[in-house]
Every structure is written in structure tokens, then in C-alpha cells.
Amino acid sequence: MPELSLDRLNKLLEPNCLEVLGGFDCAGEPEFPDWAHCLVLLGPSEPGFWPHLKAQPEWGGPDPVDNWSRRVIGRLACDLGGKARFPFGGPPYHPFYGWALRTGRIWDSPVKLLVHDTQGLMVSIRGALILREVLGFPAASKPCETCVAPCLSACPVGALTGARYNVGACHQLLDLPEGADCLGAGCQVRRACPASQGYARLAEQSAYHMGRFHRAG
Known part of the structure; x- marks a missing residue:
């Protein structure tokens, strides 16, 4: 299997209309597994996400967006030898707001909602991958x-x-x-x-x- 990089990860996400929103190094932090080296936040890639989601087997059932996210991101985490985390399913809940602020691509906006460098206030985090690989995460300029x-x-x-x-x-x-x-x-x-x-x-x-x-x- 080719070495995992941000470009390759985004290629793996493309068939499900997802993309990397940002990430950060987490090696040695007690809230993560001892093998973990980074956390990556995932969200919808546009255009195309909504039609793709509505064509999935979860659509029409209870909580289709969350159930689809759990299936797709959970499977990818297993394929990559990592772990998935989700902003739903609690309490307790994982600290996604704090994780987002660590990425260098998502910030607190003037109205305190999260704002992303390319998605603005429409940013939607569908889940996170905890990975074994060391990935470099580029920073961006806060649009605000x-x-x-x-x-x-x-x-x-x-x-x-x-x-x-x-x-x-x-x-x-x-x-x-x-x-x-x-x-x-x-x-x-x-x-x-x-x-x-x-x-x-x-x-x-x-x-x-x-x-x-x-x-x-």
C-alpha cells in the first residue's frame, strides 16, 4: 500500500464526497492512543456531497447523515489502521470545537461559530480520523x-x-x-x-x- 499522505487521503475520500478540513499532530497526548501521530478532521466536499448522500442506503432511515458518516468514516479508519471519532453519539462528546481550533484552518468567528478558510461558516465536521502516520498540515489565513x-x-x-x-x-x-x-x-x-x-x-x-x-x- 502506498505511503499515506494528505493528497492520498483526499483521493481516498473523493468517492464519498469528503475532504480533509485540517488536522494536527497529537503524538504523546494522553487523550489519544499511544500509537497515534495525528488527528484529521473530515467534512463534505462540494459540489456533489448532498446528491451523493441521498443516494446512499442510510437515506430514508433514522439519522441518515450521522449513520452514513459512521459507516463511511469508520470503514476508512479500519482500512488505514486508525480510529474514527464523531461529533455525535454522546454524551460524553469528543471536543471537536477545540480540535478544530488546533488545525490552523478553522477558527472561532465573530459570532463564535466555527469558520473554515474555504468553507466559511458552512463548515460541517462529519468525523475525525486518528492515524499512525505523521502528516504535515499546512496553515491558512483566517478569512475574518x-x-x-x-x-x-x-x-x-x-x-x-x-x-x-x-x-x-x-x-x-x-x-x-x-x-x-x-x-x-x-x-x-x-x-x-x-x-x-x-x-x-x-x-x-x-x-x-x-x-x-x-x-x-
């Missing part, structure tokens, strides 16, 4: 450094600002006709991010996640 932060004022009811996330106000908006745009196309705060606008995520996918969020609330 040259941005006027339209995310801070994008919410029609001010539910999401730099100071707090008023979940109740968000759900109240989604119950009203004025919230139809958020339900049908995704959170206006996430969509206001210039980096998000360069990422080809379908409105249908955002609507699916908004609907699940609202029903759960």
Missing part, C-alpha cells in the same frame, strides 16, 4: 482578518451576535412567516459570510439541517 463581519448583523432578530446565541429567539423566528427564508435556504448568518458564499453547498442541504434543528428545539 480581512472581513467587515456581515455575520454580526445578518440575523433578522439578532439571535446570533458576538455576545451570545439566543436560541429561543431563533426558534421563534422560524415559527413565523418571516423565518421561511432561514428554514428554506439556511441560517442567514452563515450565508452572510463571504467565505461561505464561495462554497457550493446546496440550499436543500441547509434546509434539511435547519428543519432538524428546529424540530429538536
